[in-house]
Amino acid sequence: MQTKYMTIVFDDGPLPFMCEMVDLFNQYDFKAGFAVMGDRINDDTEYMLKHAIDNGFQLVGHSHSHPRLETVTHEQVIKEMTEPIADVKNRTGYDMKNWARLPNLCRDEQVLQICKELKLILLGHGILCGHDWTPDANAETIAKETLETACDGAVACMHVREQTYKALVTILPELKKRGFNLVTPDELFKIKGKTDIPFGVHIHNVNDI
Numbered sequence: 001m002q003t004k005y006m007t008i009v010f011d012d013g014p015l016p017f018m019c020e021m022v023d024l025f026n027q028y029d030f031k032a033g034f035a036v037m038g039d040r041i042n043d044d045t046e047y048m049l050k051h052a053i054d055n056g057f058q059l060v061g062h063s064h065s066h067p068r069l070e071t072v073t074h075e076q077v078i079k080e081m082t083e084p085i086a087d088v089k090n091r092t093g094y095d096m097k098n099w100a101r102l103p104n105l106c107r108d109e110q111v112l113q114i115c116k117e118l119k120l121i122l123l124g125h126g127i128l129c130g131h132d133w134t135p136d137a138n139a140e141t142i143a144k145e146t147l148e149t150a151c152d153g154a155v156a157c158m159h160v161r162e163q164t165y166k167a168l169v170t171i172l173p174e175l176k177k178r179g180f181n182l183v184t185p186d187e188l189f190k191i192k193g194k195t196d197i198p199f200g201v202h203i204h205n206v207n208d209i
């Protein structure tokens with residue numbers, strides 16, 4: 001069976017269940033990414049970032065305060081997307097570099113242009129994983145849709161939430177059984193030989209670039 005590679009990036013942390021997710025992934029020798037928000041990083045949550053970093057998981061930016069970027073000024077977009085990089089570096093020494101996922105899966109052209117100028121690599125949402133952030137989603141629906149849509153090269157979008165964690169208990173062993181290897185975004189690009197990554201473009205599946 002040929003190995004299929006995929007990355008899941010969990011948005012909106014650091015939040016409860018982030019450490020549990022890391023520990024669960026470790027059980028299967030899988031890795032993932034966490035898209036973190038600047039205004040959630042403080043003395044009480046710092047340990048969650050460190051737990052992820054210490055276990056080889058990747059952190060990427062997810063804005064400071066999660067605004068709809070198409071509604072704020074040019075300067076605010078820059079501030080929102082660059083501040084968390086400095087916050088994480090100051091607290092942990094970890095450099096998120098230019099990796100990011102935009103809040104609210106924003107698609108505005110002007111925002112993308114600014115991201116291009118900032119040389120940001122934008123992780124898209126090739127798989128929406130049962131819209132795990134919506135009130136109607138539960139562990140069963142999240143697991144079902146994720147397993148139906150999982151495919152090689154995909155950048156999947158999930159969130160740090162209890163219902164998502166519960167779904168992962170089903171999802172991870174099943175993906176392992178199907179020959180998937182879940183890796184960090186950085187590893188996925190490297191494994192697929194993608195060294196020339198376009199900036200300011202939503203990348204939903206690494207095989208498409």
Ligand SMILES: [Zn+2]
Nearest residue numbers: 011012103104
């Ligand atoms: Zn978000």
